[in-house]
Amino acid sequence: MASKILKKPDSFFESFSRRSGPDKVSTHYCPGCGHGVLHKLIAEAADDLGIQDRCVFINPVGCSVFAYFYLDFGNIQVAHGRAPAVATAVKRVHPHAIVISYQGDGDLAAIGGNNILQAANRGENITVFFVNNAIYGMTGGQLAPTSLIGQRTATTPRGRSAENDGYPMRVCELLATLEGPTYIERTSLRTPKLTQKTRKAIRKALQYQMENRGFSLVEILSPCPTGWKVDPVKSLDWMEQQLEAYFQLGVFKDVGDERPAKADPERDLWSANYGTAIDLPTDLDAKLPEASPAPKYRNPSLKIAGFGGQGVLLLGYTLAEAGMLSGYHVTWIPSYGPEMRGGTANCQVGISEERIGSPIVSNPSVLIATNLPSMDRFEPEIREGGLLLYDRSLIDRKPNRTDIESIAIPATSVADELGNSRAANMVMLGAYIGKTGLLSRESVMEALDLVIKRKNLIDLNIKAIDKGIEYGRGAR
Amino acid sequence: MARQLIKGNEAVVKGAILAGCRYFFGYPITPASEIAHAAALYMPEVGGTFIQAESEIAAIQMVYGAACAGARVMTASSGPGISLKCEGISYMAGAELPGVIIDVMRGGPGLGNIAPDQGDYNQIVKGGGHGNYHVIALAPNSCQEMCDLTALAFDLADKYRNPVVVLSDAFIGQMMEPVEFPEARPAPPEKPWRVGGTRETRNNLVTSIEMVPEEQEEHVRHLIRKYDEVEENETRHETYKVDGADTLLVGYGVVSRVLQSAVDQAREQGMNVGLFRPITLWPFPKEELRALARKVNRIHVVEMSFGQMVDDVRLTVGSDAKVDFYGRYGGVVPSVEEILDNVLAPTEV
Numbered sequence: 001m002a003s004k005i006l007k008k009p010d011s012f013f014e015s016f017s018r019r020s021g022p023d024k025v026s027t028h029y030c031p032g033c034g035h036g037v038l039h040k041l042i043a044e045a046a047d048d049l050g051i052q053d054r055c056v057f058i059n060p061v062g063c064s065v066f067a068y069f070y071l072d073f074g075n076i077q078v079a080h081g082r083a084p085a086v087a088t089a090v091k092r093v094h095p096h097a098i099v100i101s102y103q104g105d106g107d108l109a110a111i112g113g114n115n116i117l118q119a120a121n122r123g124e125n126i127t128v129f130f131v132n133n134a135i136y137g138m139t140g141g142q143l144a145p146t147s148l149i150g151q152r153t154a155t156t157p158r159g160r161s162a163e164n165d166g167y168p169m170r171v172c173e174l175l176a177t178l179e180g181p182t183y184i185e186r187t188s189l190r191t192p193k194l195t196q197k198t199r200k201a202i203r204k205a206l207q208y209q210m211e212n213r214g215f216s217l218v219e220i221l222s223p224c225p226t227g228w229k230v231d232p233v234k235s236l237d238w239m240e241q242q243l244e245a246y247f248q249l250g251v252f253k254d255v256g257d258e259r260p261a262k263a264d265p266e267r268d269l270w271s272a273n274y275g276t277a278i279d280l281p282t283d284l285d286a287k288l289p290e291a292s293p294a295p296k297y298r299n300p301s302l303k304i305a306g307f308g309g310q311g312v313l314l315l316g317y318t319l320a321e322a323g324m325l326s327g328y329h330v331t332w333i334p335s336y337g338p339e340m341r342g343g344t345a346n347c348q349v350g351i352s353e354e355r356i357g358s359p360i361v362s363n364p365s366v367l368i369a370t371n372l373p374s375m376d377r378f379e380p381e382i383r384e385g386g387l388l389l390y391d392r393s394l395i396d397r398k399p400n401r402t403d404i405e406s407i408a409i410p411a412t413s414v415a416d417e418l419g420n421s422r423a424a425n426m427v428m429l430g431a432y433i434g435k436t437g438l439l440s441r442e443s444v445m446e447a448l449d450l451v452i453k454r455k456n457l458i459d460l461n462i463k464a465i466d467k468g469i470e471y472g473r474g475a476r
Numbered sequence: 477m478a479r480q481l482i483k484g485n486e487a488v489v490k491g492a493i494l495a496g497c498r499y500f501f502g503y504p505i506t507p508a509s510e511i512a513h514a515a516a517l518y519m520p521e522v523g524g525t526f527i528q529a530e531s532e533i534a535a536i537q538m539v540y541g542a543a544c545a546g547a548r549v550m551t552a553s554s555g556p557g558i559s560l561k562c563e564g565i566s567y568m569a570g571a572e573l574p575g576v577i578i579d580v581m582r583g584g585p586g587l588g589n590i591a592p593d594q595g596d597y598n599q600i601v602k603g604g605g606h607g608n609y610h611v612i613a614l615a616p617n618s619c620q621e622m623c624d625l626t627a628l629a630f631d632l633a634d635k636y637r638n639p640v641v642v643l644s645d646a647f648i649g650q651m652m653e654p655v656e657f658p659e660a661r662p663a664p665p666e667k668p669w670r671v672g673g674t675r676e677t678r679n680n681l682v683t684s685i686e687m688v689p690e691e692q693e694e695h696v697r698h699l700i701r702k703y704d705e706v707e708e709n710e711t712r713h714e715t716y717k718v719d720g721a722d723t724l725l726v727g728y729g730v731v732s733r734v735l736q737s738a739v740d741q742a743r744e745q746g747m748n749v750g751l752f753r754p755i756t757l758w759p760f761p762k763e764e765l766r767a768l769a770r771k772v773n774r775i776h777v778v779e780m781s782f783g784q785m786v787d788d789v790r791l792t793v794g795s796d797a798k799v800d801f802y803g804r805y806g807g808v809v810p811s812v813e814e815i816l817d818n819v820l821a822p823t824e825v
Contacts, residue, residue: 018681020688053675056545059683068681074671076544077683079567082537085529089501089541089549090671092525097545097673115537118530267523274493274522274660317652321481324654330481332652357737359651359730362811450481 011043011052016069028066030137032232034189034222035063038131039070041195042100045203046073051210054098056090058083062104063137073100081112084119087126095264098209101128106136109145109169116175120215123180127205128217130171134243135227145169148242153227168246172219176252182214184253188221190239194249204256211261221247286327287443296385297436299353301361305346305378306370306391311425314451315368316347318429321447322439323351331359344373351438368428370394370411389431391424407435407475414467423464430468435475441465479654484622484644485510485552487655488578489518491623492550494657495630496664497576498524499549501538503531503557506590507646508580511552532557536564536577543573544682546670548630552578554646555596556587558604565639566605569699570684574633576626577611578642580649581729583807591807592647592730597784600641601758608696610703612640612710613757615728619653625755627658634665636706643757645780647730647809703759712755713764717743721750723820724768724797726789727778728754730809735778738815747820757785762792769793776819778802778810 008014015024029035046052055073059065061080068075074097078086083101091099101119108116108130119126135153136142142155146168150159160168172186183205187198198220205216221243225235292298302319306312313334323330331350348361363383369375369390379401382388386404393412411427433439444465452458482490488511489500500515512528519526529535535551542549553561558579568575581596583589600613612632614625622644629640671680686692714732717739718724725735732753742749752768754761769775775797777786786801793799802819804810 020691053678054673055678056671056673065685068683072678074673074678075681075683076541076671077571077681077685078540079537079563082533082540082564085534085537086541086544088527089499089538090545090673092527093499093542093545093547094673099673114530115534118534122527267525317481320652324479324481330654332481333647334650356733357740358734358812359647359653360734360809360811362813 009040009043009047011046011055011072012040013070013072018069019066027070029063030226032223032225032235033063034133034220034224035067035131037189037195038129038198038220038222039067041199041202042129043071045199045206049203049206049210051098051206054096056094056097056099058087058090058099058101060103060107061138062107064102064104064131065138067102081107081110082115083107084112084115084124084126084128088119088122088124091124091126093267095125095212095267098206099126101126103128103130104137105130105132105134105144105146109171113145116171120175120217121178121180123182123214125209125212125214127209128215129202130217130219131222132171132219132247133222133224133227134168135224137224137227141227141229146171146247148246170247172217172252175217180215181217181253182256182259183208183216185251186219186221186247186249188239188244188249189223190221190236190244208256212264213256213259213261219247221249287325287440287446288327289437289440291437293437297387297438300351300366300436300438301364302349302351302366302368303346303361303364303378303381304349304368305344305374308345310345310370311422312345312368312370313347315425315429316349318444318447318451319351319432319439320349321451322443325443325446326439328352329354329356331356333359344371344377346374346378366432368432370424370428372397375399387435389428389435391428393424407431407472409468409471411468414471415464418460418463418467420460423460426461426464427468427471430465431472431475432468434469434472436472441469479656481652481654482619483510483650483652484616484619485580485649486514487619487623488552488626488642489514490655490657491626492576492630493518493522493524494660495548495627496661497548497550497630498522499542499547500524500526500551501529501535501542501549502551503529503535503553505554505557507582507649508552508554508557508578510649511578511580532560533563536561539575539577540564540568540571540573543568543575544671546667546672548574548634548664550576550578552580554580554582555584555593555599558596558599562599562605565611566607566609567684568639569605569609569611570607571682572637573639573682574630574637575639576629576633576642577639578626578644581643581645583805589807590646592645592780592809593805593807594645594729594731594780595782595784595805596643597757597779597781600643601760601785601788609699610638610706610758612636612638612706612759613643614640614712615643615755615757616648617729617732617753618648619651619655622648623655624658627661630664631661632710634667636702638702638706643729645729707759710756711759711761711764713761714753714755715768716751716753718750718752718768720748721771722748722773724750724752724772724775725778725815725819726752726754726765726775726785728757728785731778731780734810734812734815737812738820741812741816742820749820754785760788760792765789765792766796769796772797775799776802778815778819780804780809
């Protein structure tokens with residue numbers, strides 16, 4: 001094999017200047033190791049396909065961590081097992097790059113098992129070269145997910161047992177069950193003939209990526225005499241008799257023809273087109289109330305509480321939005337946690353002429369309660385001299401406090417008369433602004449436009465607010 | 477004036493897009509998920525990419541990959557997810573990759589809960605991942621700052637080739653406030669070191685491994701020089717009514733909002749109280765705090781943790797002022813009233 005290659009391919013460095021130490025000519029791989037051969041096959045393929053400049057090579061953790069000593073591509077070294085995730089992102093940023101994820105068995109099938117599975121399942125348009133030598137080489141010959149039953153390793157000194165360690169994992173067969181991948185083949189480096197097959201598989205996988213046909217993985221059975229603790233000749237026997245017997249060679253999936261060649265997707269690293277993502281801000285033309293509210297109603301801290309589904313969060317959101325449109329500082333915070341998912345819900349709203357410090361409303365100056373549990377729970381917290389508005393259609397008791405101002409609004413009945421009891425929240429909102437004069441009707445109408453997603457409901461809400469305003473003014 | 481009432485979590489994404497971020501890789505987690513929701517909605521509209529990764533670990537590694545490729549890129553999570561991302565953050569720091577990570581802190585340890593907390597301070601500010609590194613940590617206290625500091629995070633990340641964390645909390649993330657959007661950044665700087673699948677970038681290598689100890693030591697020295705420069709240039713803080721104060725409250729994030737109200741109420745009661753709020757948690761605004769510490773008798777640090785930033789305050793002020801600590805945790809946000817009653821009042825009698 002070696003005699004065939006008279007000249008190093010261009011994609012292979014002439015001198016290994018990234019290697020520390022004086023030796024810039026030989027690789028760091030052990031005698032009989034398959035990595036060097038495989039590197040050259042990849043480099044030759046890149047030369048012949050004319051893609052050297054486009055190649056981005058992902059260097060894994062394992063013996064091939066320093067593949068960048070040898071391969072004259074753009075190089076990225078990554079964390080253990082994560083090469084497919086990194087490759088995914090590089091490819092998404094640069095669709096024209098030819099992204100090669102080069103991984104060993106521990107890296108790909110153990111610590112990075114989910115990453116390869118998911119990249120394959122997404123059908124990422126990348127090429128994975130999976131070097132299976134059934135052992136952890138770099139860390140000193142430990143058990144790999146692909147180590148064979150009975151195989152002695154540093155961490156299976158009595159041999160791999162199915163009871164303790166499970167069975168060797170057949171990655172190609174596993175990934176071939178997925179829809180995502182385009183091409184999956186297992187080859188070997190055991191003989192020159194098999195190496196020629198590997199050479200072809202590498203080229204096919206890279207060709208597919210160049211044509212945007214999707215995810216390819218070539219698993220290469222590769223000798224590791226050092227890790228297997230045998231001489232290079234015996235290692236080839238073991239490959240033939242054991243490794244290739246368990247890991248059968250062949251094509252497990254090839255649907256390249258069904259996924260026709262495509263042009264590279266367009267990708268802008270930068271565009272000044274913000275779409276609707278940013279073009280949402282409202283141009284403010286402060287919508288001040290007709291008359292300034294009485295001092296006791298200025299700068300309110302509101303708590304708005306009821307059952308989930310009564311629209312209390314929306315009520316608060318609309319008030320905050322109208323507050324902002326009127327030129328106030330505002331804050332809105334929801335109650336969260338289990339409360340939000342059924343049971344009672346509440347939100348806290350601050351509307352202030354000054355910058356708001358704490359957005360937390362522990363003692364509200366205004367409580368809007370739309371069910372009895374909320375009134376029971378929060379009535380005691382209202383500030384002395386504060387304001388309570390409650391839906392008397394649903395709350396059949398009078399307030400206990402005598403040191404606050406209380407207004408009972410038949411909100412649900414009014415909403416029912418308008419044709420939809422769910423508009424009760426807007427009746428309460430109207431009552432609040434009618435009573436206090438804090439916000440103009442105009443600001444609330446404009447806020448509705450911003451917060452109501454279903455535009456056919458806006459008319460109903462406007463009617464509900466107007467009814468509420470009447471009740472609120474009546475209670476002045 | 478153009479403003480929008482939005483959640484802090486959504487403001488993050490808009491700030492990121494205006495800063496030129498076009499790539500978001502994330503994994504769902506409460507209370508940070510709205511960031512992913514907004515990114516999934518908006519990124520494709522601006523020619524960008526959103527991927528819901530298979531795990532928190534994959535998400536940060538996708539950030540690593542897009543950063544290698546030269547893109548402005550981000551992810552977002554909360555404590556349990558940030559713990560998983562720490563591996564990737566360490567690799568990014570080692571390989572000197574810019575990227576932005578949002579941590580919307582929730583109650584912990586373990587699964588904890590989804591309420592606001594500040595227990596990730598040590599994880600972010602003191603490390604989290606392995607090895608000798610710092611991330612720049614920015615602590616917003618409003619929806620406006622969720623937008624502005626996220627945008628700033630991208631600039632700092634590129635300027636220093638380092639990951640930047642926006643350390644927020646469930647409160648700021650879930651709250652809605654008006655946000656004024658900044659001007660869109662011009663196209664992000666060209667990154668000659670990126671690996672882009674082109675002839676010009678073919679010789680580039682991004683790596684965090686160096687097997688020769690002396691050479692790794694030189695790399696860490698290089699990082700230290702960079703971190704010195706960050707400390708020199710990038711500390712940010714805010715003070716509130718510190719003139720003539722004899723007592724100083726120190727807090728960040730939503731706590732600083734509570735403390736601001738506490739300062740107002742305490743001053744109405746005749747107490748000379750001021751507020752110091754670090755905006756950068758690393759680099760910690762040491763000099764500015766030290767200068768103030770010399771002018772006050774007492775410092776009260778308030779955190780939603782069992783006492784993490786307080787260590788930095790104590791290291792900073794030494795014996796210049798007495799430092800007390802008041803903490804709530806488990807998802808409990810302290811109220812203005814309890815700051816007045818439990819923190820300020822006892823020292824006044």
